[in-house]
Amino acid sequence: MTVHWHVAGAGAIGGYFAHQLRRYGCDVTLLTHRPSDGTRALTLETGENIETLLFPECPIGQSGRIDHLLITTKAFQVTEVFDALVSALAPDATVLIMVNGLSWLQSIETTRHPVQVCAGTTTTGCYRSNRDHIHRAGLGATQVGHLSAHKAMMEKPPPGIAELLRSTPDSYWSTDIRSILFNKLAINCAINPLTALYNVNNGGLLEGSLNDEFHSVIEETRTIFSALGYTGVATDLGQKAITVARQTAANTSSMCADFNARRRSELEDILGYLLDTLKPEAASEVDTPHLDQLLFALREKEAPYAKRPTP
Numbered sequence: 001m002t003v004h005w006h007v008a009g010a011g012a013i014g015g016y017f018a019h020q021l022r023r024y025g026c027d028v029t030l031l032t033h034r035p036s037d038g039t040r041a042l043t044l045e046t047g048e049n050i051e052t053l054l055f056p057e058c059p060i061g062q063s064g065r066i067d068h069l070l071i072t073t074k075a076f077q078v079t080e081v082f083d084a085l086v087s088a089l090a091p092d093a094t095v096l097i098m099v100n101g102l103s104w105l106q107s108i109e110t111t112r113h114p115v116q117v118c119a120g121t122t123t124t125g126c127y128r129s130n131r132d133h134i135h136r137a138g139l140g141a142t143q144v145g146h147l148s149a150h151k152a153m154m155e156k157p158p159p160g161i162a163e164l165l166r167s168t169p170d171s172y173w174s175t176d177i178r179s180i181l182f183n184k185l186a187i188n189c190a191i192n193p194l195t196a197l198y199n200v201n202n203g204g205l206l207e208g209s210l211n212d213e214f215h216s217v218i219e220e221t222r223t224i225f226s227a228l229g230y231t232g233v234a235t236d237l238g239q240k241a242i243t244v245a246r247q248t249a250a251n252t253s254s255m256c257a258d259f260n261a262r263r264r265s266e267l268e269d270i271l272g273y274l275l276d277t278l279k280p281e282a283a284s285e286v287d288t289p290h291l292d293q294l295l296f297a298l299r300e301k302e303a304p305y306a307k308r309p310t311p
């Protein structure tokens with residue numbers, strides 16, 4: 001039977017995966033929070049190829065039964081979207097959440113539901129030149145794994161995931177997605193806020209006095225992860241953050257792009273989550289003056305245009 005994926009959040013990344021899944025042969029329906037006439041044409045431009053596909057689209061809440069759900073909104077929209085769709089999910093449905101930032105993790109994990117929840121992360125980079133035109137700026141790797149702590153579930157992709165992994169180049173199943181998500185969170189904490197504060201490309205962190213700040217931020221982030229018991233994340237962060245900044249030197253980080261566009265960023269889902277949720281869980285007292293100051297300065301900068309609950 002054809003695998004049918006519903007995609008909530010068909011923006012840059014969601015639209016990219018929608019294209020991949022359709023080209024692979026899956027049925028794909030887009031779920032929107034905007035008025036819709038029932039179809040949406042999405043163009044994907046990759047450098048080698050440009051293709052427009054017509055997708056069925058329906059408002060969230062009118063989807064009918066969902067067997068496979070991909071959520072690719074911004075991190076701060078995940079819980080709302082999940083809650084709005086949970087009653088439409090088939091028993092044993094597969095949900096895959098693919099966002100940066102982990103602010104949604106606790107609420108999804110504590111919701112009682114029978115569905116299989118996976119999470120993923122990708123280093124493929126996409127942006128939109130208009131609402132329906134997606135550009136793949138860089139082809140990276142995608143990793144997906146089960147959020148369950150049960151070994152049997154962690155080892156085997158639930159229904160629909162194998163098709164998604166096969167549909168997208170360089171995509172892998174991970175038996176330890178949590179470590180990968182925390183690694184990505186640490187890298188995002190080290191790179192994104194500083195680039196947003198100083199409005200520089202990722203490579204700007206490797207130059208001049210900003211490089212000293214970059215190292216202080218890395219060191220304090222490492223200390224938090226170490227105190228939380230994520231020794232692998234803490235040990236690797238220095239080298240990884242510098243490598244990512246070097247490899248993506250010409251890129252504008254997603255947070256910097258959001259600040260420049262004066263739209264709500266994932267500040268609270270990334271650095272806010274690290275300092276307000278994870279740091280208090282650390283086994284020992286951790287001093288993070290640079291990170292505290294960075295969060296304070298960015299909250300001030302974002303305040304005029306970001307609608308967010310008071311942290």
Ligand SMILES: NC(=O)C1=CN([C@@H]2O[C@H](COP(=O)(O)OP(=O)(O)OC[C@H]3O[C@@H](n4cnc5c(N)ncnc54)[C@H](OP(=O)(O)O)[C@@H]3O)[C@@H](O)[C@H]2O)C=CC1
Pocket residue numbers: 008009010011012013014031032033034060072073074075077080081098099100101122123124125126127128254266
């Ligand atoms: N772009 C990239 O290269 C990468 C992005 N990521 C992460 O992926 C996530 C998505 O990023 P990106 O694709 O760039 O962001 P976009 O803003 O392009 O896409 C988000 C999409 O979610 C939609 N949306 C918002 N609220 C709702 C809702 N309530 N119901 C349904 N849809 C909704 C938006 O619709 P509308 O625009 O109509 O409001 C938009 O289409 C982020 O966490 C980002 O950090 C990770 C790796 C790479």
Ligand SMILES: CC(C)(CO)C(=O)C(=O)O
Pocket residue numbers: 100187188191192202244248251252253254255
């Ligand atoms: C890794 C990094 C920092 C690359 O730009 C990213 O994930 C982002 O911009 O959100």
